[in-house]
Amino acid sequence: MPETAAIEVQGLGKRYQRPRPLRELLRGAPVPAPVQALQDISLRVGQGEVLGLLGANGAGKTTLINILCTLLAPSEGSARIGGHDVQQAPQQARAQVGLVTSNERSFYWRLSGRQNLRFFAELYRVPPREIEPRIDEFVQALGLAEFADRRFDGYSTGIRQRFAFARALLHHPRILFMDEPTKGLDPNASAQLLAVIRERIVAVWRPTIVLTSHNLSEIERLCERVAIVDHGRLLRIGTIGELARSIRSHQAYLLRLARVDAALLAWLRSWLGTERVRPLPPDDEQPGQALELGLAQGGPTLTELLSALIHRGQQILRCEPVDVSLEEVFRQTVREAAPPLPTDAARLKVAA
Numbered sequence: 001m002p003e004t005a006a007i008e009v010q011g012l013g014k015r016y017q018r019p020r021p022l023r024e025l026l027r028g029a030p031v032p033a034p035v036q037a038l039q040d041i042s043l044r045v046g047q048g049e050v051l052g053l054l055g056a057n058g059a060g061k062t063t064l065i066n067i068l069c070t071l072l073a074p075s076e077g078s079a080r081i082g083g084h085d086v087q088q089a090p091q092q093a094r095a096q097v098g099l100v101t102s103n104e105r106s107f108y109w110r111l112s113g114r115q116n117l118r119f120f121a122e123l124y125r126v127p128p129r130e131i132e133p134r135i136d137e138f139v140q141a142l143g144l145a146e147f148a149d150r151r152f153d154g155y156s157t158g159i160r161q162r163f164a165f166a167r168a169l170l171h172h173p174r175i176l177f178m179d180e181p182t183k184g185l186d187p188n189a190s191a192q193l194l195a196v197i198r199e200r201i202v203a204v205w206r207p208t209i210v211l212t213s214h215n216l217s218e219i220e221r222l223c224e225r226v227a228i229v230d231h232g233r234l235l236r237i238g239t240i241g242e243l244a245r246s247i248r249s250h251q252a253y254l255l256r257l258a259r260v261d262a263a264l265l266a267w268l269r270s271w272l273g274t275e276r277v278r279p280l281p282p283d284d285e286q287p288g289q290a291l292e293l294g295l296a297q298g299g300p301t302l303t304e305l306l307s308a309l310i311h312r313g314q315q316i317l318r319c320e321p322v323d324v325s326l327e328e329v330f331r332q333t334v335r336e337a338a339p340p341l342p343t344d345a346a347r348l349k350v351a352a
């Protein structure tokens, strides 16, 4: 029998009604069109998988997470969390999830971290006998022991965020949603929090994780698959390698050669295709000249290319693959999905 997916989303959509100021309501102004925050989203996240959700501001990431955490109702479609439908069985679905957001404000600032965790554990109906052992478990795991009995308002933002993780884990959820968990942290605190997540949460409990972040290197370091969302639509989902292959059909290599002249460039271009041969700007600190060369499937292999170059008397100083960055994948995916800009002719037609 196939394993139940941790998250299964089918044709999910969400429209927000724009708020109408009373003044406009009284004037009888026309009802503004609703905001289509999500449109026909379908995806599946396996148990224990770490998925990164990438999208520009307003793309719909928080809306999707809030629906999956049962905090918002979808306008259409369905979502199941650990097999429980978020609308038909919200309590069972909610019991499976923990949520960590940025700018956490719901802790009690005059209480200590430990007292806060005790309060939320009761709220989440953690069995009374298990409350103290679980608090100790997460305080230890997240490196919070020395802070737990101090007042919350004295903590740094990084420590507050670790308490937010401890709170999200108290009821032992199998699925953890992290909506920009490092937003507002300095680079050191971000790196420390990320290390804690990776070494003490992901490696130990193996929960399913959905992470949103505008910091692409965080997504690259933590996530197995990435979903790119834009204007409420899911544009692509896959491993970074799969997404890279979907935007670039060739493998690029950086080659540094002792001597590059016009004849060599012309020969390479006739062999590999003009657009796959790119001389890089000279670097005074490096000998020779660097080229970026793209090898397409079905074309010459790297071994063939190198032996042909050696055969032509070239001295190869360096050769390494150039991987597509997640940033490049993201930008290109969103660019390809954008509606074409109106041409001048179309603009003139509209104006007329």
Ligand SMILES: Nc1ncnc2c1ncn2[C@@H]1O[C@H](COP(=O)(O)OP(=O)(O)OP(=O)(O)O)[C@@H](O)[C@H]1O
Residues within 6 Å of the ligand: 016, 017, 018, 019, 035, 036, 037, 055, 056, 057, 058, 059, 060, 061, 062, 063, 064
């Ligand atoms: N309560 C609301 N009422 C009306 N529109 C909303 C509401 N919440 C979000 N929106 C709109 O829905 C769209 C998606 O917003 P959402 O917050 O989900 O995006 P996001 O990808 O999380 O953005 P960010 O990266 O800035 O957090 C945006 O156009 C936003 O303005």
